[in-house]
Amino acid sequence: MAREYDVIILGAGMVGALTAVLTAQKGLTVALIDKHSGQFDLSVPPAYDARVSAISLSSQQLLEAAGAWQRIDKSRLAPYHKMVVWDGLGDGYVDFDAHQFQRGDLGQLVENAVLCDALMQCVQDTRGIDLYLGQSVEEQGYTAQGVAVTLTSDRQLEASVLIAADGANSQVRLNNGFDTVEWDYGHHAIVTTVEIDQPHQNTAWQAFGEEGILAFLPLPSVADRHFVSIVWSVTPEDAQALMALDEAKFCQRLHYATNRRFNALSLTVPRQAIPLRQRHAKHYVQENIALVGDAAHTIHPLAGQGANLGFSDVSALVPILVKAHQRGEALGSLKILRRYQRARMLDNIAMSASMEAFKRTFSTQQPMVVQLRNIGMSLCHRSVSVKRQLVAHAAGIK
Ligand SMILES: Cc1cc2nc3c(=O)[nH]c(=O)nc-3n(C[C@H](O)[C@H](O)[C@H](O)COP(=O)(O)OP(=O)(O)OC[C@H]3O[C@@H](n4cnc5c(N)ncnc54)[C@H](O)[C@@H]3O)c2cc1C
Known part of the structure; x- marks a missing residue:
């Protein structure tokens, strides 16, 4: 028997975990899947994590709203x-x-490890999220209501919408034929x-x-x-x-x-x-699927904006899903998901273009x-x- 959710999120990195918390806080049921164990190495300073992010004020506010900050x-x-x-x-x-x-x-x-750990604590304390760690998606298909996935553990899950927050090499993006514009x-x-x-x-x-x-x-x-x-x-x-x-x-x-x-x-x-690598999906959505964060776009880190763009995706997508849920509309319908794409794509393209211009101007x-x-x-x-x-x-x- 498949377990049913409103939303399945593949990827519990910064963007996926935040999406899970904010949607579940508004009463949606969420399955959050990650191949990672969910344990982060919080070595004592000065052995800081080599991966660090500059978090903007607006991202901080979003992380505060989730209770993670x-x-x-x-x-x-x-x-x-x-x-x-x-x-x-x-x-x-x-x-x-x-x-x-x-x-x-x-x-x-x-x-990054400190932020992901804080988000994972929130995930664990938020009602409505089932966490599937150390697992990935083996198979993905469709049902009358939305999507169905089979995990590597053989467990079957169904939901109205599958959110791909599985990073730059997104399996969902690749397996579902989302075209990208990309170059090294x-x-x-x-x-x-x-x-x-x-x-x-x-x-x-x-x-x-x-x-x-x-x-x-x-x-x-x-x-x-x-x-x-x-x-x-x-x-x-x-x-x-x-x-x-x-x-x-x-x-x-x-x-x-x-x-x-x-x-x-x-x-x-x-x-x-x-x-x-610069990468930008030509579309962020298909019927029942939405790409967020690095799964949708990656940019040069010279202005420290990649995760911030991902958080802005979350900030746009969550209210759209919540509103549709409250109205009893199909969360995965293209009509609903396209609202998210419209809200984010121009901003993301503008940021990618400025990073490319900066990179070209400043590396010559x-x-x-x-x-x-x-x-x-x-x-x-x-x-x-x-x-x-x-x-x-x-x-x-x-
Ligand atoms: C050098 C560098 C510096 C940066 N500095 C900044 C900065 O200062 N500020 C900033 O805003 N951004 C910065 N960025 C960008 C930022 O790191 C990324 O945009 C951000 O980490 C993307 O988060 P994400 O959750 O979308 O993806 P990820 O962090 O990649 O998370 C993806 C998650 O999905 C999981 N996953 C992947 N595939 C599967 C699968 N098949 N099955 C199950 N789980 C899967 C992974 O385990 C992971 O947990 C920097 C990037 C680089 C490279």
């Missing part, structure tokens, strides 16, 4: 109120300070945690230059020691060479890549190199482009109104 140990959060960006190939420089515009912070840095960015991101020799001033630092695109993102200090998470986007060949360096030489390269602003003292967790060393971008940065640095808009955008407040 409150569960994060505050000592694992690093608010940042300032961003400093400079061009290593010229004198281009721009900074954004939220305080200048009477805002508190631009956002908060949090380890020609970049790998090296991520790790670095102890630096001075306070980071709750500032996110970003350098563009010969050494690639390098972000130094603040993490909580421990006693008098200071840590940043780095995202260093370089060509695959450079990534291979950087990964092969011993720790001391890698730290030395970091020092140069920041124009000697910071001394990198040591790495507190092993480096990881992640290939970066062509003298003309370098000169133009330096002029652009200087102009931006002097324009209070442009800065105000960019600060609002970074905080997710439009």
Whole structure:
């Protein structure tokens, strides 16, 4: 006998888990499936998770509404109120300070493992969610009311709608013939945690230059020691060479890549190199299926917006499903799901396009482009109104 739900969600990452909590809180029944065990490595700082996300104010508010943000140990959060960006190939420089515009912070840095753990606690405490961990979907088909899936454990589940939150290589997207527009960015991101020799001033630092695109993102200090998470986007060949360096030489390269602003003292967790790919599904929905988060779109991490876009998807999709449920409408009907697609697609495409433009502009060393971008940065640095808009955008407040 199949168990019946309103919604089946494949993928209990940040986006899937948040979707599950917010829909179940409104009275929908949810099956949440993930191949992962649901246990996260919360090693004690400074062994921070190498994967860190900058969470915008609007995403934070959504996570608060779910009750997840409150569960994060505050000592694992690093608010940042300032961003400093400079061009290593010229004198281009721009900074954004939220305080200048009477805002508190631009956002908060949090380890992915810490955020996922908080969300999983919420999932476990929310009525109406059945959790199927360590499992995947073996088969997927349709019923008169919606979708049917058979899990690897042979259990059968049915629902009106299947939400694919199964990440960049989404099985649901691939198996159901959703077309995508995609290409390699020609970049790998090296991520790790670095102890630096001075306070980071709750500032996110970003350098563009010969050494690639390098972000130094603040993490909580421990006693008098200071840590940043780095995202260093370089060509695959450079990534291979950087990964092969011993720790001391890698730290030395970091020092140069920041124009000697910071001394990198040591790495507190092993480096990881992640290939970066731009991907965008041409449609987010089919009858009875919706794609959310990285399953629908992935972008370059240079502006730290991927998860924030996924949370905005959730913020659009959940009220649409809840309203349809309250009216007794079929949740999986294309008419209902297309409302979600309409609400999100333009925003996501606009963000993907700006990331592509940024990446192209800031990863070239062509003298003309370098000169133009330096002029652009200087102009931006002097324009209070442009800065105000960019600060609002970074905080997710439009
Ligand atoms: C280097 C880097 C830095 C980034 N920094 C930021 C940042 O600062 N701010 C920001 O907003 N975004 C950032 N991002 C983007 C962000 O990490 C992603 O957008 C976000 O993690 C996507 O969440 P998701 O839940 O959609 O997918 P995922 O996190 O990939 O979760 C997918 C879940 O589905 C499960 N799953 C997958 N396939 C199956 C299957 N077949 N069966 C069962 N379960 C399955 C997985 O186990 C996983 O739990 C960054 C990305 C990179 C690469």
